[in-house]
Amino acid sequence: MxxxxxxxGVWGARTARTTSDFxxxxxxxxxxxxAAAISxxxxxxxxxxxxxxxxxxxxxxxxxxxxxxxxxxxxxxLFVAAPLRRSGAYSLPDFAEARLESLRLRWLTxxxxxxxxxxxxxPHLQGAGVVFTAVSGWPQWVGVVVVAGSVVxxxxxxxxxxxxxxQAFQYWAKIFAITLPAFALIAMFLASExxxxxxxxxxxxxxxxxxxxVSVETQVRVQVVExxxxxxxxxxxxxxxxxxxxxxxxxxxxxxxxxxxxxPAGTAVPVVSDADPDNASWLQPSxxxxxxxxxxxxxxxxxxxxxxxxxxxxxRYYTNPSGHTARRTTxxxxxxxxxxxxxxxxxxxxxxxxVPKLLVTGETDAAVLMLPQAMIGGxxxxxxxxxxxxxxxxxxxxxxxGLLAAIAGVFSTDVVRSRTVDxxxxxxxxxxxxxxxxxxxxxxDIAEGVGxxxxxxxxxxxxxxxxxxxxxxxxxxxxxxxxxxxxxxxxLAALLGVAYDDPESWSSVVTSRPAAVTVPLAFLxxxxxxxxxxxxxxxxxxxxxxxxHTPDRLGAVDDSAGDExxxxxxxxx
Numbered sequence: 001m002x003x004x005x006x007x008x009g010v011w012g013a014r015t016a017r018t019t020s021d022f023x024x025x026x027x028x029x030x031x032x033x034x035a036a037a038i039s040x041x042x043x044x045x046x047x048x049x050x051x052x053x054x055x056x057x058x059x060x061x062x063x064x065x066x067x068x069x070x071x072x073x074x075x076x077x078l079f080v081a082a083p084l085r086r087s088g089a090y091s092l093p094d095f096a097e098a099r100l101e102s103l104r105l106r107w108l109t110x111x112x113x114x115x116x117x118x119x120x121x122x123p124h125l126q127g128a129g130v131v132f133t134a135v136s137g138w139p140q141w142v143g144v145v146v147v148a149g150s151v152v153x154x155x156x157x158x159x160x161x162x163x164x165x166x167q168a169f170q171y172w173a174k175i176f177a178i179t180l181p182a183f184a185l186i187a188m189f190l191a192s193e194x195x196x197x198x199x200x201x202x203x204x205x206x207x208x209x210x211x212x213x214v215s216v217e218t219q220v221r222v223q224v225v226e227x228x229x230x231x232x233x234x235x236x237x238x239x240x241x242x243x244x245x246x247x248x249x250x251x252x253x254x255x256x257x258x259x260x261x262x263x264p265a266g267t268a269v270p271v272v273s274d275a276d277p278d279n280a281s282w283l284q285p286s287x288x289x290x291x292x293x294x295x296x297x298x299x300x301x302x303x304x305x306x307x308x309x310x311x312x313x314x315x316r317y318y319t320n321p322s323g324h325t326a327r328r329t330t331x332x333x334x335x336x337x338x339x340x341x342x343x344x345x346x347x348x349x350x351x352x353x354x355v356p357k358l359l360v361t362g363e364t365d366a367a368v369l370m371l372p373q374a375m376i377g378g379x380x381x382x383x384x385x386x387x388x389x390x391x392x393x394x395x396x397x398x399x400x401x402g403l404l405a406a407i408a409g410v411f412s413t414d415v416v417r418s419r420t421v422d423x424x425x426x427x428x429x430x431x432x433x434x435x436x437x438x439x440x441x442x443x444x445d446i447a448e449g450v451g452x453x454x455x456x457x458x459x460x461x462x463x464x465x466x467x468x469x470x471x472x473x474x475x476x477x478x479x480x481x482x483x484x485x486x487x488x489x490x491x492l493a494a495l496l497g498v499a500y501d502d503p504e505s506w507s508s509v510v511t512s513r514p515a516a517v518t519v520p521l522a523f524l525x526x527x528x529x530x531x532x533x534x535x536x537x538x539x540x541x542x543x544x545x546x547x548x549h550t551p552d553r554l555g556a557v558d559d560s561a562g563d564e565x566x567x568x569x570x571x572x573x
Contacts, residue, residue: 031325035332037164038316039091040171042069042333043340044120044399045127045365048174048392050272050447051341053364053377055348056355057275059282062348065447066341068303068336076308077330082323083469083548090318092311092461094367099468100122101538102476110414112460112487113311114267116453117407118434120310121400123449127365128396134366135389139251141439147393148435155408156424164319170398171336177391178343181372185350188375197353203280205268206356214357216259218442222270222360223277224248230267237261242261255360263357272362279352298516299451305519306454309461312402315409322552347371368392404431451513452494459486459518463526471530471547472541478530486522490514 047069054062089095091111097106109230125144132143154166194209205225213233228248235243235258240406246261255261263269276282286292307313320326351358351367354374358364369392372384404427411426463482467474497511530537538544 025338031320031328031332033164033168034316034320034325035329035336036168036171038167038313038333039169040169040174040394040398041173041312041316041341041402042337042399044450045124045131045392045395046447046450047340047344048178048395049127049131049344049365049368050445050450051344052347052351052367052402053358054447055345056351056358056367057272057362057364059276060284061286061296062447064299064374065303065451066345068300069307070183070337070341071304072307073330073337075215075304076313077327077334078306080314080465080469081317081326081330082552084314085317085326086323086548086550086552087544088547091406091413092415092464093410095468096464096479099538099544100474100476100479101540102140102480105476105480106414108480108483109461110410110482112456112483113410114407114430115487116309116456116460117311117403119456120312120450120453121403121434122441123444123446124396124400124403124436125434126443126449127446128393128439129438130363130365130443131235131369131389131392131396134369140443144435144438145424147396147400148431150397152427152431154397154401155405155427166318166400166401170394173246173394174391174398175340177387177394178340178347178368181227181388182343184344184380184384185371185375186346189350189353192375194353198279200279200283200349200352203278205271205278206265206352206359208265208356209353210265212263212265214261214263214355214360216255216257216261216361217363218361219257220255220360221273221360221380222253222255223275224250224253224268224270226250226554227270227355228268228270229264229424230260233260233262252479261360269359275359275362282352289504291509292530294506294516295513298455298509298513301519302451302455302458302513302515304458305458305462306515307456309457309463310454311410311457311461312399315402315406320390321386323372324552344368350375364481406508435546448512452490455493455513455515455518456487456490458515459490459522462519463522467526468532469525472545473530473534473537474526475530475533475536476538477533477536478526478528481529482522482526485525486518489518489521493518540564 047066051062051065054065084095087095087098089098093106093109096109097103125148126140128147129140129143132138132146133140136142196207196209198204198207216235227250230246230248232243232246235256248270253270271277286296317326317329320329347368351364351371355367355370358367358370368388369385372388373381375381376384407430408427411430460483463486464479467482468479493511493514497508
């Protein structure tokens with residue numbers, strides 16, 4: 001997959017000559033290819049690996065992730081896609097300045113674009129390291145560097161023209177890599193039996209269907225519902241899980257790093273402390289009371305409204321020829337995403353039976369990679385595991401490529417004046433920062449990490465876009481205030497979240513999923529400040545609103561991508 005990405009990136013670069021090639025592919029990308037490219041970069045590791053892992057751990061509550069990921073395009077279709085394309089912008093900062101005539105707002109949105117991109121990139125690079133280790137046994141940092149290097153080559157090769165081809169290819173690679181194993185595993189499951197298997201609706205913990213060895217690399221806290229007898233073959237010589245035969249009574253236990261445990265077939269599975277301990281609660285919606293309900297609604301808010309604020313998604317709409325084709329592209333995207341999201345859920349369900357050892361270590365993001373070998377084994381299991389691994393690398397590469405192209409694009413248009421050579425230099429810098437952060441910070445759940453980037457996008461760019469497109473009264477001061485308040489509160493929540501380790505407390509829920517608070521506040525602040533600065537509404541607001549909302553068939557928009565000044569000339573004058 002890495003080699004194919006490299007080859008396509010180089011091949012797609014053959015005709016890239018101008019800034020418009022690098023940033024918007026001359027605005028000539030067709031509907032079907034652009035839809036596949038959008039889906040390819042959007043179906044990130046959070047979709048390919050993270051959803052299955054969350055379903056394995058959290059059950060039906062995790063289904064809000066695929067629902068929210070797909071539903072975000074409904075909001076984008078209704079409120080943003082066509083008007084944004086008609087605005088003639090090449091990037092979010094370009095839209096902000098064109099709509100509100102403020103160079104300071106342009107610089108602010110540039111900072112936020114880069115911040116969101118890096119927040120999105122870090123968990124993907126960390127996940128790439130985990131997958132690379134699982135597949136090859138090499139250190140995690142090797143996977144981070146290999147994926148980052150492949151992404152840089154793709155973007156350096158030809159900008160948006162090369163990226164479009166790479167991402168469209170990777171969508172079909174991912175759909176193949178998830179569907180072929182899924183159908184084979186379903187057939188295997190229907191033909192298999194186990195005397196130890198418990199129904200998913202049973203008020204009992206899952207069981208190990210065969211003798212299983214579990215190695216704990218990072219210290220974990222596990223919940224035990226039924227008494228468990230196991231053998232510790234490596235680890236501490238003293239304590240509750242010292243070497244030898246160990247009995248774990250119902251309750252919570254700490255398993256130190258470096259411990260290796262052997263569970264006999266039929267043993268109840270100890271699960272990490274933040275997972276549902278039994279199948280019945282796993283199969284039912286959360287009953288955590290007001291905190292659980294708030295967390296669910298906050299997640300839905302972030303995913304539904306955050307998609308329209310993701311810079312690497314919006315930049316794809318600048319490549320469509322017209323607003324009408326932008327809307328048609330979104331409809332195709334919804335169909336492609338809806339098809340894909342059926343299959344990670346299947347992997348999560350089957351993993352509950354066949355790879356429950358991941359519930360002990362908490363490394364549930366590896367479920368998609370480990371399930372084929374655990375269920376089928378032998379040569380066929382190895383082939384299916386290799387196919388899913390290729391799909392996982394496609395997920396890392398496609399999302400990271402789009403993100404890096406978006407970050408490098410705003411750097412080149414707002415920092416180094418968009419000469420092609422500078423685009424290539426800033427691409428290296430834009431990749432180096434998240435690589436360094438990914439190597440320094442411990443890895444967590446991919447989907448949860450990406451969820452924070454969605455919350456940031458929903459709290460900053462969603463108010464800017466919705467109000468900027470649909471409300472004449474928005475001012476630069478109002479937009480900037482909303483971006484600062486929304487984004488600042490999300491960053492504050494992320495910093496405070498480190499101090500809270502009780503997943504059911506209000507403080508922990510609000511800091512881990514802040515969008516239900518930050519998004520309404522960002523809208524409110526934008527509206528209040530705009531009302532207070534109504535005298536500063538741009539004088540040309542009527543003309544730009546007419547441009548954004550006039551149907552394409554009337555011919556009101558004529559933006560030739562061949563004019564270099566159309567890209568960056570406005571903010572230099």
